Amino acid sequence: KQEVTQIPAALSVPEGENLVLNCSFTDSAIYNLQWFRQDPGKGLTSLLLIQSSQREQTSGRLNASLDKSSGRSTLYIAASQPGDSATYLCAVRPQGGSEKLVFGKGTKLTVNP
C-alpha cells in the first residue's frame, strides 16, 4: 500500500530565505507526482505536476524534483515571501490504472516578514 510522508510537519523561515520541502513515498511505481498548496480552510491549488519520466519541473520561484527510484521528491521555493505561508501537500498517482491521488499530510510553512 502506497504511503506518502512529508517532513517536516511545520517549518518557519524568515522572508527571503530559500527553502526545501521534502516528500517521500514507499512504492516507486507511480505515474506522476503533484504538489499542492492549501491555505487555511480552503481548497487545494495545484502547483506542479511531474510525470514519472521527468526529473524536475519549474514554475516561477518553485522547482520540484523527482527521484522515483529512491521514492523522493523535493519542492524548492526561492526567495520566500510571507504570501508563501500555507500548507504544502505532496500527492502521488500510483501506476496500474488507478486514477486516485495518495496524499501526504503536508508541511505547514510560515514565512515571517
Place this chain on the structure above:
Amino acid sequence: EPEVTQTPSHQVTQMGQEVILRCVPISNHLYFYWYRQILGQKVEFLVSFYNNEISEKSEIFDDQFSVERPDGSNFTLKIRSTKLEDSAMYFCASSEGLAGGPRKTQYFGPGTRLLVL
C-alpha cells in the same frame, strides 16, 4: 481561468439525514473525483467517475455514498444517512485528457465543510 466550483461552502446536518454536495467541474474535463479531509488528517480519495460511471472507489465509499452526473455540468456526492464520522471537508476535483495521457493534473474545488451533529 476555469475553476472547479462547489456548493454549499458549509453544511450542517443532523445524524441520519441525507446530504447532497454539488460540484461543477471544469467544462472540458472528462474525469471527476471526490476526496475528503477529516480535520487534521490527510486528504483521502473517495471515488473517481468517467464516462458516466464509477471508475474506481475506495473502501470508504460504501453503500451510504453515491455519485451522479445529473446533467452536462453538475457532479454530485450524496450521503444517504450521515454519521458523526462523516464530518469533514469534501473536495471535488476534475482532470482532462484520456487515461494515460499527459494532461492529468487534478484541479480541486474550494471544498464543502460538512458538520454532522
